[in-house]
Amino acid sequence: MFQIILINFAISLLAFISLWAVSVKIRNASIVDIFWGPACALPALTTWLQMETHSLRATLLTGLVLLWGARLGLYLGIRNVGHGEDFRYVRMREKAGGDKPFVMHSLTHVFIMQCCISFFVSLPVQVGQFGTSPWLVFPDGALGFLAWLGVAIFVIGLMFEAVGDQQLRRFKADPTNKGKLMDRGLWAWTRHPNYFGDAAVWTGLTLIALESQWGVLTILSPLLMIHFLYNLSGKALLERSMSRRYPDYEDYKRRVSGFLPRPPAR
Structure with a gap:
């Protein structure tokens, strides 16, 4: 298992360095955002390809995360391509002192x-493909209750991401909504249906992985994802920007949950 995981990391590192070289060429570090979903799915695929036999759990984990990664990568690609470098990377470029010093800075601080x-x-989608948990043994490699619960949570998360992104895309495409705050559909139940969806997706995948031999060792992975989504590069960063752009954002925050979906307050 450890040899396969080391090979996976080498492949991922090579992919990110190659992407960095492209970003330097086109002067756009934000292409890394498009690769985020596929990058999380790639190690599952390389694990599956290196294994001689495949359990139902291994194939399920690989299939689900490939579905998630492909959808997210395609959505961000359609949304971002042709719109220049994202403001976050523009600021990083300026703080680094310009294009030349930003080259190595972006390699270490962005891509690696x-x-x-x-x-x-x-x-979870790598380790979850190996063996069976000594505490949760099911006949003939069948999936247990944790795996089916994980599938259900994954589906809910993917639905929140996909539907929320589509609702936002349609809202922004309507010229009459220019300058307005999106507060309809799933966005009336949570201010961040896409971030909640991400958290649910990886929680579900980890529950499936817990039925594997070493799955319990991966429980920190979704917690790191949720930490970034909630406290660092996701919700916290976006809401500071939204508060400056929309005068009615404070009222929106009062009415609508910041993460976990719930009916909006009146």
């Missing part, structure tokens, strides 16, 4: 860092 984070997050 995201490689390490995505690889750690993806541990």
Whole structure:
């Protein structure tokens, strides 16, 4: 198992360094965002390809995370391509002192860092493909209650991501909504249906992985994902920007849950 995981990391690192080289060429570090979903799914695929036999759990984990990664990568690609570098990376470029010093800074602080984070997050879909838990043994490799619960949570999370993104895309495409705050559909139940969806997806995948031999060792992976989504690069960063752009955002925060979905307050 450990040899396969080391090979997976080498492949991921090579992929991120190659992407970094492209970003330098086109002067756009934000292409790394498009690769986030596929990067989390890639180690599951390389694990599956290296194994001689495949359990139902291994194939399920690989299939689900490939579905999630492909959807997210395609959505971000359609949304971001042709719109220049994201403001976060523009600021990083300015703080680094311009294009030339930003080249090596982006390699270490953007691409290699995201490689390490995505690889750690993806541990459940790698480790979960090996063996059977000594505490949760099911006949003939069948899935147990934790796995089916994980599938259900995964589906809920994927639905929140996909539907929330589509609702936001349609809202922004309507010229009459220019300058308005999106507070409809799933966005009336949580201010961040896509971030909640991500958290649910990886919680579900980890529950499936817990039925594997070493799955219990991966429980920190979804917690790291949720920490980033809630406290660092996701919700916290976005809400500071939204508060500056929309005068009615404070009222929106009062009415709508910040993460876990619930009916909006009146």
